[in-house]
Amino acid sequence: MTRIDRTPFTDQDKAPQDTDVDGRHIWVSKQITFEQSIEAYDLAVQSNALHSFEDLVHTGTWHKYEQRAASLARKHPSHDPFISYLSTDHANRWTSPNSRQSYRSALIRMAARDILELSPVYWRQVITDEMNEDHRIHLIRSLKPNLDQDVRNQIKGAKERLCFKKVDKLNRAVLFLLQVPPDPHHTALRERSSEEGDADANRESRTLASKKATLLALNRHQRRKAKTFPNYDWRSHFWATAVLPDDHLDDHRRACIATLMLTGCRPSEFSDDLGVAIHTSDTDGHPCLHFEIAGAKVSDEIDGHPGKGQIWRQIDVRCQTDEAIWLFDHMGKLDQKPIFLKLPAVAHKQSGELLMPSERHRRVTVSLGKLITRLGKIAFPHLRHKLTPYVFRHSFTSDFKAGGHEMDARDLAGALGHQSARTQQHYGSANTARGLAGSRMLQVIEVRSSTPVRQPARQSYPSTEHPRPQLKS
CATH class of the missing domain: 1.10.443 (hpI Integrase; Chain A)
Known part of the structure; x- marks a missing residue:
């Protein structure tokens, strides 16, 4: 085995999952596959291409994301912002492309945060629950592209199993990100599918x-x-x-x-x-x-x-x-x-x-x-x-x-x-x-x-690369 294959999963991790529901122990069945979680993890990493979570918190953008998610949750009987977004998007009930973009950006980053935080614990849990040694080795090897040092440390540091709420949170985040992949550079964010594009092309905000x-x-x-x-x-x-x-x-x-x-x-x-x-x-x-x-x-x-x-x-x-x-x-x-x-x-x-x-x-x-x-x-x-x-x-x-x-x-x-x-x-x-x-x-x-306008240069246009002028009294 390689060093990756010898990641120390212990038999203690095979214990049933505990949830605080009337004091009973409940086993939570997996709604997503191991491969789906890996694919969603890759997408979550892509969503951080331009701005980290720390940047979003520092600039106050994360607070706006939370407000948008709460607003979407209130608009749907399920109180689930992901389901609410998909329902609104399917019916094309957005007031404008900018509205759709703002909600999409918020939910993608919130789903990515949950996936990056919970996936390593989920992977450890799935691998330790696998009884077939060959299947277990296959699962571990499928993680190789994602096992950088930070992920290794997260897996090794996972001491407890995911509770019911966290498993449900991971399931919803993974399924949403697979349906709505990140587009950090906004190259195709406002574009609809070809079927929808014909209907939307002639309609303005x-x-x-x-x-x-x-x-x-x-x-x-x-x-x-x-x-x-x-x-x-x-x-x-x-x-x-x-x-x-x-x-x-x-x-x-x-x-x-x-x-x-x-x-x-x-x-x-x-x-x-x-x-x-x-x-x-x-x-x-x-x-x-x-x-x-x-x-x-x-x-x-x-x-x-x-x-x-x-x-x-x-x-x-x-x-x-x-x-x-x-x-x-x-x-x-x-x-x-x-x-x-x-x-x-x-x-x-x-x-x-x-x-x-x-x-x-x-x-x-x-x-x-x-x-x-x-x-x-x-x-x-x-x-x-x-x-x-x-x-x-x-x-x-x-x-x-x-x-x-x-x-x-x-x-x-x-x-x-x-x-x-x-x-x-x-x-x-x-x-x-x-x-x-x-x-x-x-x-x-x-x-x-303050800065030159982006367009082919003209000879008679003066340079605007100068410090901000001070108005004189």
């Missing part, structure tokens, strides 16, 4: 479709109004009839809404750990605003895989539209410059537990979204669609794509906070804004971002 439909309806409204009022612009109308006269709004929130309209920034970027800084200047007699935005969707490059999102970006605007002029005048009345736009959010749960940054960002987005929707109903009482902050982001992109300026796709990506110029294909459309008055892009002077 509900939220994305809603934003585009709202913008399309507002632009149609503007075209109708323009027949009577050639300079009519739905955003200026929104500002003049809903934002300025509203007695429930303070100037700080008005400044946030003006910034949304002028820069197309994300609503979550007004969170207290991010924020938007604004500085003013007077260039050749023209009032200008300089926005510095801390990016909300940022990830680092890992193992050659590019990250996403700009850490910061700057957008310089020459004040020509109503909200830009108001914001410039508002800042002139303040003693402190630059100003920093941040919206408060509750930092703790009712239990006293600290909320994760992503949850605080979500709450700021929801709060600002409710405000914009309420103001939208005032400005456009007959609009059947819901106005949200992201509609301004789409309208900003549509203005850019409609042309009339000297910037290119890399400038738009930088202004939106994207690392890649390809991401903007999900935002706006040139046709929806072409020929309309009130383009916000025409007053944008310059865009700078």
